[in-house]
Amino acid sequence: MPIGSYEFTEHGVKPFEEENGATGAGATSVTVDINNIQQKGITLCDGFIRPAAGARLNMQLWDNTLVNQKNVMYRMGKNSTTSTYSTGSSSEVRITNENIDPDTDEGCFFQIWFKFGENQTSTPYEDVSFHWRCFYFLDGAASAGVHQSEGQGKVITAGDTSKAKFIANGSNVNEYRLRCYNFLSH
């Protein structure tokens, strides 16, 4: 039952975006549409990425044309430590702060929720913000390598935010399966 860009089936909300790939070591990044709700509401990006070699997972946010990159501020933490990674202005988000294991059944599994707003310099300001949960395997580790990271942040560049580009820092994206859902609109 499609209603505009929203489609509800017998199985529930149908993803508005799906990117699957098993391209080997050739993909430098994978980009998904995270915003089909006209800049107001909530979407979810759920999936996994496995790098070609041990690498941290970074996320960049862009406008719909992939021309204008957004700056962000965020704080990220992980299990088994009270330390965090924080920045007041950055061009990308560290979803993990450690290298992810590239082995076949490992990688990085995550949920990222996006809250959209007008993101304009008008009063009251309404931010585009996000928070995430991530489960990943530490590169090179055995049974102790089961880790979790989480964080939240917001976009600090005005205007449209529509795309998320995932990058295996210093490596390539080997396998990925990402889906984005829209649940709450306006």
Next chain:
Amino acid sequence: MSITFGGHGIQPIDEVSGNAIYTSISLDLSPTNVPDNNANKTQLLCVAGTVSPQLDRRLIYFRFKDSSGNNALLKYVVKTKLATSVARSANSSTGRFNRYYQGNAGSTSSLAGERLSFIMFICEQSHDSQPYTNVHGHCWSATQYTSTSYNQIPARTAFITKTYGRSSTLQIYANSNGIRGNVRSWRWGGE
């Protein structure tokens, strides 16, 4: 087992409620071929509820089973706000909601009784060829630790299955003796 959309939102696909003691609480997540056992199909699920162990001082576990009743092997990590150390495993048929023991004082007689409440989000898309996928998910819960002044201990669990193939049942149980609870599962997305 398609979902039903009611006047208040998506209705549960399964529900266990009442005061009965179970060896384990089992919830349907997916029959063998729903939404479709095709390689590129998925479902997004939510399971939430409140449980209490039959006896005091127990760990609350969960596990996934396929349609033949086989346990999936799990990798998981649990952390709390009370410690920097975590509970985790890279190869277990049992995942944990909590790092500390769960009590059951007053569990059936008091609103302030010791029970564990949780919300679990599950992406069920297991697939055994490239791109490889597993069941993966995240859980928020709060333990009430036996015989201490810790009223609520927030815990966060992240997990994947390392066994490929569809998972059709989620079981929740204690490390020994029985468990009771009110738990529901919903499918809110899928393709």
